[in-house]
Amino acid sequence: MTAPAVVLVGPPGAGKTTVGRILADRLGVGYRDTDADIEAGAGKPIPDIFIDQGEPHFRALERAAVRDALAGHDGVLSLGGGAVMDDGTRALLAGMPVVFLEVGLHAAVHRVGLDAPRPLLAVNPRQSWRELMEARRPLYTEVARAVVGTDDRTPEDVADAILDALQLKDA
Numbered sequence: 001m002t003a004p005a006v007v008l009v010g011p012p013g014a015g016k017t018t019v020g021r022i023l024a025d026r027l028g029v030g031y032r033d034t035d036a037d038i039e040a041g042a043g044k045p046i047p048d049i050f051i052d053q054g055e056p057h058f059r060a061l062e063r064a065a066v067r068d069a070l071a072g073h074d075g076v077l078s079l080g081g082g083a084v085m086d087d088g089t090r091a092l093l094a095g096m097p098v099v100f101l102e103v104g105l106h107a108a109v110h111r112v113g114l115d116a117p118r119p120l121l122a123v124n125p126r127q128s129w130r131e132l133m134e135a136r137r138p139l140y141t142e143v144a145r146a147v148v149g150t151d152d153r154t155p156e157d158v159a160d161a162i163l164d165a166l167q168l169k170d171a
Helices: 016-027 034-042 046-053 055-072 087-093 105-112 125-143 155-165
Strands: 006-009 031-033 076-078 098-102 146-149
Touching (some): 006 016, 016 031, 016 076, 016 155, 031 034, 034 046, 034 055, 055 087, 098 125, 098 155, 146 155
Parallel strands (some): 006 076, 006 098, 031 076
């Protein structure tokens, strides 16, 4: 069984995809995003899955995608923002090199805008984001070996901080 070199978790706008690709390049490994896996498997974007089949169906797809990626990917892996809500997923992340990319509301809004097609942020996005973070922050920190702030940092600086935190700088 292979295991990822780094697993990135965090809310929308934290930079998981951008930073993940930089990390993968620096480490000379592949990059994988479970949200992209879900969309490829379902043949449609995540917002359409929410609309057509509902959130419980999406969460089942997400659990399976995360399980498969954790067992079969040895590079850098980004998980969807809500993946940590599942107890089984958190158990699978135990002992793995998980990094929580922490981002504030202002930086998240600046990076992705809150009018982007994100199903859980569709109504009153700023308030929804705050509530989402209140529920998820303890779970992100629970699974994380390191917490790296991303506000006011370039993706390259965040990648450097992750490599330092996981002691992969000379890897």
